[in-house]
Amino acid sequence: MSVPELIRIVSRDSPMALAQVERVRTELAVLHPGVRTEVVPVKTTGDKWMGDLSAVEGKGAFTKEVDAALLAGEADLAVHCVKDVPADRPLPAGTVFAAFLKRDDIRDALVHPGGLTLDELPAGTRIGTSSVRRVAQLAATHPQLECVPFRGNANRRLEKLAAGEADALLLAVSGLERIGRTDVISEVLSAETMMPPIGAGILALQCREGDTGLIDAVSGLGDTATHREATAERMFLHVLQGHCNSPIAGYARVDRSGELSLRACVFTPDGKTRLNAHEWAGPLDPATLGTSVAVALLRQGAREIIDGIPH
Ligand SMILES: NCc1[nH]cc(CCC(=O)O)c1CC(=O)O
Known part of the structure; x- marks a missing residue:
């Protein structure tokens, strides 16, 4: 051809x-x-x-x-x-x-003009984010911070931050790399601190x-490894059937030995309830791993949490 x-x-x-x-x-x-x-x-x-x-x-x-x-x-x-x-x-x-x-960095970054880390931010700091995933996780770990709705592309959000519409932002590291603005990052958050979105x-x-x-x-x-990770993650989300307002996070990883694993979480919007699952593919193909992790969360009550959130 x-x-x-x-x-x-x-x-x-x-x-x-x-x-x-x-x-x-x-x-x-x-x-x-x-x-x-x-x-x-x-x-x-x-x-x-x-x-x-x-x-x-x-x-x-x-x-x-x-x-x-x-x-x-x-x-x-x-x-x-x-x-x-x-x-x-x-x-x-x-x-x-x-x-x-080939996959880029999966982590979120804190953008704080004063250069503080997440743990150093004073109570009442306004974090500009409309992401239910970020809001739920911040509410669980940093309840003293306040999230304010923030939309627009990454450049626009940085402008709004500079204009004082929030005190700090959470943005994907990969996105900041793509627009050439990693200079604004004050802290890269580990995937454990702020679990990334599917994909x-x-x-x-x-x-x-x-x-x-x-x-x-x-x-x-x-890229083969990225293909396996994307397939597992997207099947997970497909089986879970979330909606725009359901805080869901997770990521698959192919490790050095070539083994694929998927971890994922479902949260209540206030972050008070967090369901967790982490499984290795073993003999399973990536899509079946995604299904298995979704089923594990559904058994823990994910359906009730997701359906209980207005949307
Ligand atoms: N919704 C906007 C969007 N879509 C993808 C990314 C990040 C880049 C990626 O994960 O591919 C972003 C910005 C952000 O979340 O900070």
């Missing part, structure tokens, strides 16, 4: 998303020096709507318009943060993941199902 001459790449138009596209173009140029690429930026509902995301109809606020451009043939390849691709349902009909790029730090390439020439051409950008 011959490599297409031109690949039109669609993505959100935030600085982070466009940096992600540049990574894909660079890696493509190494793999297929002859190929030309074009960028098709689109604004998504999640970029336009600055209110509560649970008020937006359906899921996929950061992916819907990107998927639509792909399906309409306005572009050939979509670049998504796996974290933003809904896992409770299949991918939009007619599209497939062609590759998961953290992973970029996925999505194509039209029948586009086999393109799928073959870009699949070489994929």
